[in-house]
Amino acid sequence: MEFFHDIEWFATISFLIPLIPGWILFRKLSGEFRLFICIISIVFILSYIGYYTSEHNIHNLAIYNLLYVFQFYSYSVLFRKLLPSNSSKWFIRIIVILFTVYIAVKIKSLVFPNEVYNSYLPAFMSLAMILYCVLFFNSQLGNLRTTFIYKTPWFWIVTGLLLYFSGSFLILLVTNYFMSRGNNFVRSLWILLFVFGIIKCLLMGIGFLYINKTSWKKSF
Amino acid sequence: MEEIILIGVGGMLLFAVGIIAFVVVHQRRVIQYQLNLQKIKEEQQKLLLHAAIESEEKERQRIAGDLHDEVGASLSTVRLYMLQVSKKQTLQQAEDVTDAAKEILDGVVAKVRQISHRLSPEMLMQFGLKDALQNMVQKLKDSGALEADFISPEEISRLQPERELAVYRILQEITGNMLKHAGATQMTLRLQERNNDLIINVEDNGRGFTQASFEKLKSTPGGLGLKNIQGRVDILQANINFTSVTTNVQGTIMTLKVPIRVEAEIK
Known part of the structure; x- marks a missing residue:
């Protein structure tokens, strides 16, 4: 039990890896980077509230629902800025509409959740994020602005997001199934989820290493 | 599970x-x-x-x-x-x-x-590309080397003088090659204007010459004339294309597509 909380704490605190250089360089960064820093700052705060309430056995499913909804909309805005093609922007628009319809239908259970964890919301969010990341990489296939794609900050940031959401998609989807049966296996899965979270933050941190003086004001 | x-x-x-x-x-x-x-x-x-x-x-x-x-x-x-x-x-x-x-x-x-x-072709400088090409075809005809026809609308947009000269040189080289290498006995030079392009077709009944041959020969150490053609085509921001059914006696159609006004001029 202690290990679970420890790793959850580490996963929450690991947001500081990209956040510290991000806030130090904030004034010199381009719009997309600034938006990204703001997003992960709010995600960090919500994750910390989630961790704190979990530590003190306070009902926190509404906080997590808020976290998922916030992540979905904010990353949708970010990827809409990052993806240049109109077809990608339309794709994001359609996903947002679908998600909004789902939110509208389930609004009551999301704001006032019962004891059962809603798996569909985070799974939908993760799937959308995976698709956004794939779209981003697809747009980078013909990118000739840089010789080494892995020397660009966005490559590492999106890699972190893709690995995290790919790893967490199934875990989040089956959480409800295992929780409703009182199966402790879900805790092991969430430990994996926290590990993926730490890896994501490390990769985002690597991304910030590649923001050099010449590319501060550039997106790629 | x-x-x-x-x-x-x-x-x-x-x-x-x-x-x-x-x-x-x-x-x-x-x-x-x-x-x-x-x-x-x-x-x-x-x-x-x-x-x-x-x-x-x-x-x-x-x-x-x-x-x-x-x-x-x-x-x-x-x-x-x-x-x-x-x-x-x-x-x-x-x-x-x-x-x-x-x-x-x-x-x-x-x-x-x-x-x-x-x-510096006098005709070209004084009367423009259309008349200069007509004159060139007439001279070929008069020489008795081959039967030559010239087809063109009444009015053709003028290019900048140096661009007209480049087009003229390309066609001089093409007709020269036709006489020297293709063994043609008939040729037709056709001028057309389509949108912002001047399209020049030279059709002959000599030995066929394909685009592949053009690409191959212009990259060889010889082929000076073809290299010059390509150089002028590049300067004109034009397109040149050679089509031939076979490389025997089916003849060749050369199509030169020259933009009348290039991007820089439009701006």
């Missing part, structure tokens, strides 16, 4: 890693391809530059040869005739020598005009 979930999570991670690896490898390949393409283009540019210099040098040598062998020799002969005039005893003899000198001088004037025309 637990195992299946773990395998699923592993599978998803593998999928993500696969996508990332694919993007990195593919992007590297694209970059490599672009670099190779750039290298080939640079080599092609070098070849074209070399061909242009070589061609200019040859032209100078030819003009020097013409001036020395024909104009120079003729003028020397006239000079000799002039020296003889004073030595002649009768007026008739002096007149005969003067007439002979006059004939030679007429020849020299014609030759100088010919050289001048080759350097």
